[in-house]
Amino acid sequence: MAEFLTHAGLAARHGFFTRRGGVSTGAYAALNCGLRSEDDAAAVAENRARAAMALGAAPTALRALRQVHGATVVEAGPAWDALPEADAMVTRAPGIALGIVTADCAPVLFHDAQAGVVGAAHAGWKGAVTGVLEATIAAMEALGASRGAISAVVGPCIAQASYEVRADLRDAVDDPRFFTPGKDSAHFQFDLAGYCKARLLAAGVRGAALGADTLADEARFFSHRRRTLAGGGPLGHQLSAIML
Structure with a gap:
C-alpha cells in the first residue's frame, strides 16, 4: 500500500507520500511518482494510481504539472489534457487531486x-x-477563499542541517x-521549511511544517542532494497531494 504522512493542520484529504508502497525497482524503488524520470512509464503510472486511490481519488483525477521552479499557478478542473508549465495549482472541484x-x-x-x-505548490528556494506561495494564496482567493481561513503545511523537504549552500543563494x-554558519566562511546552512513557513505566516495564512528531512531519511524519501553527493545517477520523486 502507498505510504503517506498527514498533518492535523489540514482538514481536507491529503497525503505527503513516502517512497514506500510502489512497484518501481532499483534506484526508483518503490513509489516513484515523477513523470519526467527514466523509470519505466508503466511503473510510474501504477505508482501514481496507487497514491490516488490511497487518497480516495480516481487515478485519472490526479493532476500533475511540468514544474520549473517558478511562481505560475493554474486552476485544475475536470479537463486536463497536458502538463501545464507551472509550480502550483488550485481547485474548488471535488474529487480532483492536486499532486506535486x-x-x-x-x-x-x-x-x-x-x-x-485547496491548493498545492512546489517550493524550491527559487520558487x-x-x-x-503567495501566488497560490492569491489564486485560492480568486476561487473564493479567504487568506485568514487558509491553512498550509510544508511537507517533507531537505532540512537545514542537510542543506549546505553558498553565498549566492544566501544573497x-x-x-x-534562515541561515546558520557552514563549514567555512563561504558556506551556510539554509532552513527551507522555516523560510516557507515564515512567508506563509507573513501572507496571513496559518502555516506549519511536517519536519521530515528528505536527505537524511533515505529509507522514506528520494533526495536530489543525496543523489548529487553520491556522484549522480537515477532520481525518483515522492508525491504530495490534496483533494476535496
Whole structure:
C-alpha cells in the first residue's frame, strides 16, 4: 500500500507520500511518482494510481504539472489534457487531486475549509523567493477563499542541517534568519521549511511544517542532494497531494 504522512493542520484529504508502497525497482524503488524520470512509464503510472486511490481519488483525477521552479499557478478542473508549465495549482472541484512531486524541494499543501478550496505548490528556494506561495494564496482567493481561513503545511523537504549552500543563494534569499554558519566562511546552512513557513505566516495564512528531512531519511524519501553527493545517477520523486 502507498505510504503517506498527514498533518492535523489540514482538514481536507491529503497525503505527503513516502517512497514506500510502489512497484518501481532499483534506484526508483518503490513509489516513484515523477513523470519526467527514466523509470519505466508503466511503473510510474501504477505508482501514481496507487497514491490516488490511497487518497480516495480516481487515478485519472490526479493532476500533475511540468514544474520549473517558478511562481505560475493554474486552476485544475475536470479537463486536463497536458502538463501545464507551472509550480502550483488550485481547485474548488471535488474529487480532483492536486499532486506535486519533490525530491528535496518543499511541497506545500493548502486548504480553506470554509470556502472549499485547496491548493498545492512546489517550493524550491527559487520558487519560494519569487513568490509561488503567495501566488497560490492569491489564486485560492480568486476561487473564493479567504487568506485568514487558509491553512498550509510544508511537507517533507531537505532540512537545514542537510542543506549546505553558498553565498549566492544566501544573497538571493536575503533573510539572515534562515541561515546558520557552514563549514567555512563561504558556506551556510539554509532552513527551507522555516523560510516557507515564515512567508506563509507573513501572507496571513496559518502555516506549519511536517519536519521530515528528505536527505537524511533515505529509507522514506528520494533526495536530489543525496543523489548529487553520491556522484549522480537515477532520481525518483515522492508525491504530495490534496483533494476535496
